[in-house]
Amino acid sequence: MIVAPPPAGPVPYAKDLSIAFLRDMVRIRRFEEKCAQAYGEGRIRGFLHLYIGEEAVAVGAMHALEPADNVVATYREHGHAIVRGLSMDRAMAEMYGKREGCSRGHGGSMHLFDAATRLFGGNAIVGGGLPLAVGLGLADRMQGIQRVTACFFGEGAMAEGAFHESLNLAALWKLPVLFLCENNLYAMGTALARSESQTDLCIKAASYNVPTLSVDGQDVVAVHEATLQGQRHVREGRGPFFVEYRTYRFRAHSMFDSELYRDKREVEAWKTRGPLHTFSARLKAEGKLTEEEFLALDKAAVAEVDRAVAFAEAGTLEPVEDLLKDVVASS
Amino acid sequence: MIVAPPPAGPVPYAKDLSIAFLRDMVRIRRFEEKCAQAYGEGRIRGFLHLYIGEEAVAVGAMHALEPADNVVATYREHGHAIVRGLSMDRAMAEMYGKREGCSRGHGGSMHLFDAATRLFGGNAIVGGGLPLAVGLGLADRMQGIQRVTACFFGEGAMAEGAFHESLNLAALWKLPVLFLCENNLYAMGTALARSESQTDLCIKAASYNVPTLSVDGQDVVAVHEATLQGQRHVREGRGPFFVEYRTYRFRAHSMFDSELYRDKREVEAWKTRGPLHTFSARLKAEGKLTEEEFLALDKAAVAEVDRAVAFAEAGTLEPVEDLLKDVVASS
Amino acid sequence: MKISYREAMRQALREALIADPRVFLMGEDIGLYGGTYAVTKGLIDEFGPERVRDTPLSELAFVGAGVGAALGGMRPIVEVMTVNFSLLSLDPIVNSAACFRHMSGGQFHVPVVIRISTGAGRQVAAQHSHSFENWYASIPGIKVLAPATVADARDMLAPALADPDPVVIFEHVQLYNLEDEVPDERASDIRSAAVRRAGRDVSLVTYGGSLPKTLEAARELAKEGIDAEVVDLRVLRPLDTATVLASVRKCRRAVVVDETWRTGSLAAEVMARIAESAFYDLDAPLARVCSEEVPIPYAKHLEDAALPQAAKIAAAARATLGR
Amino acid sequence: MKISYREAMRQALREALIADPRVFLMGEDIGLYGGTYAVTKGLIDEFGPERVRDTPLSELAFVGAGVGAALGGMRPIVEVMTVNFSLLSLDPIVNSAACFRHMSGGQFHVPVVIRISTGAGRQVAAQHSHSFENWYASIPGIKVLAPATVADARDMLAPALADPDPVVIFEHVQLYNLEDEVPDERASDIRSAAVRRAGRDVSLVTYGGSLPKTLEAARELAKEGIDAEVVDLRVLRPLDTATVLASVRKCRRAVVVDETWRTGSLAAEVMARIAESAFYDLDAPLARVCSEEVPIPYAKHLEDAALPQAAKIAAAARATLGR
Ligand SMILES: Cc1ncc(C[n+]2csc(CCOP(=O)(O)OP(=O)(O)O)c2C)c(N)n1
Ligand SMILES: Cc1ncc(C[n+]2csc(CCOP(=O)(O)OP(=O)(O)O)c2C)c(N)n1
């Protein structure tokens, strides 16, 4: 099982930013490890899609965006939400189905919404976010707002008609939409080559006259640089941009996946490309990180997660009488 | 208003075949001129989409197919149906809403079906035929039947998700489907450049790893040669093939179109590239056609159309009691 | 002075575009072509291609983009040419537009208006003639309107745009040429049904393209001394059950008229509500006149036979009176 | 010996693949992954990737391809993972599969079977929990089945495949783990409803995932001396009205239980038919227990509150008896 060599090379960022990236990756990892545990204990239910192994993508990409930008994500969005600025407390409370959750317990793991950070969900319809992102971009363009709409989706979504129609609309109308494809090689159990006649995703996107970049999604530096370039293009009003992040899902698709479709050795091989340990090793090599600093930020992340769990457990249940509240505006 | 020069050059076919092509183009033209007249007289109702100006496409393409092949067409399918072998009688009776019509008067102009020639309709959902064609191809492949499914659609359909999903499936599974795009530059009133970010349709199709050809759709020779090449590729089991026919609609989109979206001069310029007069001129220049022969075949076409009208007018109405017959199999 | 339903709708669109810079129109061939039913004719010349936006053939994406634009602060009016094509757009409507307010815990809402032409009667056959108002009316999170008069065609759009949630407006293709006088003052009610003809003997409940046929039936019945009341639902979601029940309680007999297919029709829902709430007030079984359960055929005589007609409605009304 | 609903369905699929070379399965992750609900687990090993065909995420095209393959002589069994996603496939089902026989004047027919998992109860929230059986049951040209027992899960597929027209089979996700004894002999009835519990006092009409809840309610009621009859519709289109009416005429009271949203529910259609045909046999207003009109929420207590439950069903039944 051959995979590319682990990400390496100099990290072109000051110590603070470098450590901020590492910290956010660790925060996501610790958060999700706890989610998995809570799921095992029956405290979180429904579908739970872990991002473990892909953290460099959300971290490198989110840090390339402005606070005023729009973010549209998928059902595998814990990392995106947390790095975007949603508190772990409200994210965890949401998964616990509590009223203090970001979506008042209505959405759960797949539907983290946060108006404050302009996170438009957590969409569990594969490809469902793309047309919405096109519309958000159109709204900004028509209102003269200088803003980027970042739309995350998996490579599996590219087989959907929604992808085709959305890329064409965005390119035809030169809309400020940044299409960010997390290519983790599988859509549930379906490998890319079993779902796309053309496996070079940039060729697909380029066929709409959209500029593209493909980078190692395990390398937070490569992710960040590519996303910076993409968002600059979009922000300058030059139309949409497409970035492919080549990454890998270390865990099962969801909690109902016996992983019959892939070889354990493939997973192990990819783990040599883990975004956290490879990046921390680079930082250490450059003297930007000491073991003590690493342990400290890890400890802080664990503490933050524990507080979030405590917050979630202390949370309250929305009264059943309010079931129909917010279906439509109360008049 | 600049358009390409009229189709010219030697016609590489024997006199008989050459005249057969001309005859079929004339038959379509005369048939549709009569349809337009009957519509004006209120004998044909609903939507009527004329193919006038595009005849070389259906004629050149159909003559490249085998009788056992499948054909999937659009609502602009009179020409395809007639050249495929549906009698003008049953086609005209259908438009008159008579029981003797090919679809018993249930479908009308947009839904000409003919099991005998494996014409799977007349589909009035833009892009609706493509997934069906993929399925027909899959059925043949799984049954080991050596057959081509020819799927006609307009360039406007290429913006639909159905196009994207269908091309990917056909290419991914190497299905025997011949995708035939009639690019007449407009989808109703929407010019290609106002609907596609990439106006080179072959680039779009090629992005699915499907081989492509683009030819002058006003030149029945170019159409026939390209379609022959495409069907050979498909018949040899090498997967789908895409052909773009660059053509033009001389008439309005339907009977409810004031053509506000295009310049009369553009239409006039394209008429210099009319498929009938340019082809008959070439045949005459080569001595393959005399004026007498032309007048004779035109006369024959007119007579055939008149017989069809007589047949349609003599047709009967399906009894209202049979309204619910054939909604499902009568058990 | 009389105007047509088409003109009334165009006037409403024009006024909306003038009144609010956030409003824009988007759909297939609404601009240069002038609109399939000429409703938007001329608007692109007045407001330009940005605000009267022709789209490619991409029903899923442009309806979804309308939802996104509404989330982004605009007030899009999206046109879907025919309700059959709207099946391609149901995902963004049901799974996004209708869900977002609740699923986000009230953080987001989707003020989009979606105009859909519906119905049969022009011999355009099965893929262009169906009616799915019943499906849309069953979706929590959206409002559904069915203007059946020239005045409603003019007056329902503004309150729909003012509504903070998604509103779907169904325009029956047979109504576009309908002409009528319209009052100068504007109504803004998108909450109640309207009694279009007061009567005592039987309540005829309908909406949209079936209203003219139902009124015609009522005139026929009047000649026979049967005084029918005609209720126009106007708002298909949420249904104004109170007005329907009041009429039924008065007449003690009801026929529901609806162009959707009989099984699962909107009429069925109206009947269910009557059976739940006005059972003891009924003197006869409930009845309905809907479309026959067949893909709408092209041939005129078959299409006519497939659809509700005044004669069928009158017959059903008579039957409830044992005549 | 007991088997689960899931195993029964798998057995039926397996037998169909063995019995007819024209049969093949197609859908998302039905092969290597083993099926989202493990229904198809192992079948790809036995029958290979051609006949147990994993598809890309292209609901419109692979359902449409199933329709085309049926036109081409195969007997496809297409699986759509969740009914919410099937909104993306409605166009080929409504505008092609359901129309072709009639629109072609009887020349073509579409023997495709489409399996769709439906329903809530697993806290997977609004985009994965809805029920649209009511919509499908309103489409002329197709049959709609809802096996609610282990035996029906095993026995309804074969006759569905033998049917020359499109058949949609709804499998409620809460039924997959249901276990029961199954008789050796096979039933082949996809025409009639079944009385699952005979009773005299009130008729409870239901189907699919609501059947276990309704039977539970009937047991509760029995303790109070209320003898409820439980009718399982089994076939949602065409509805077996005769069996429903016979039960209602006997009990003179009826409650319809259905997980689709109340407004426009399948329950509404059943009530409409009763109100049309058994009005004089009723001693009390008709009632229904459906899903509340809300996008199904994630939190357990809210999801439970949104769905029909045995207690609500029992309460509605008591109310029809004035208790
Ligand atoms: C329209 C639709 N079809 C199918 C599904 C079921 N489903 C959920 S996730 C998933 C795989 C998506 O793969 P990809 O887009 O690559 O994202 P990843 O899960 O790999 O991050 C599928 C098939 C869905 N949620 N929506
Ligand atoms: C799904 C769908 N959307 C819209 C329409 C309305 N419509 C009918 S024909 C047409 C234009 C199609 O253009 P094209 O595919 O280029 O074919 P052409 O008419 O030019 O031959 C449109 C928009 C339709 N029939 N189906």
Ligand SMILES: [Mg+2]
């Ligand atoms: Mg993936």
Ligand SMILES: [Mg+2]
């Ligand atoms: Mg065209």
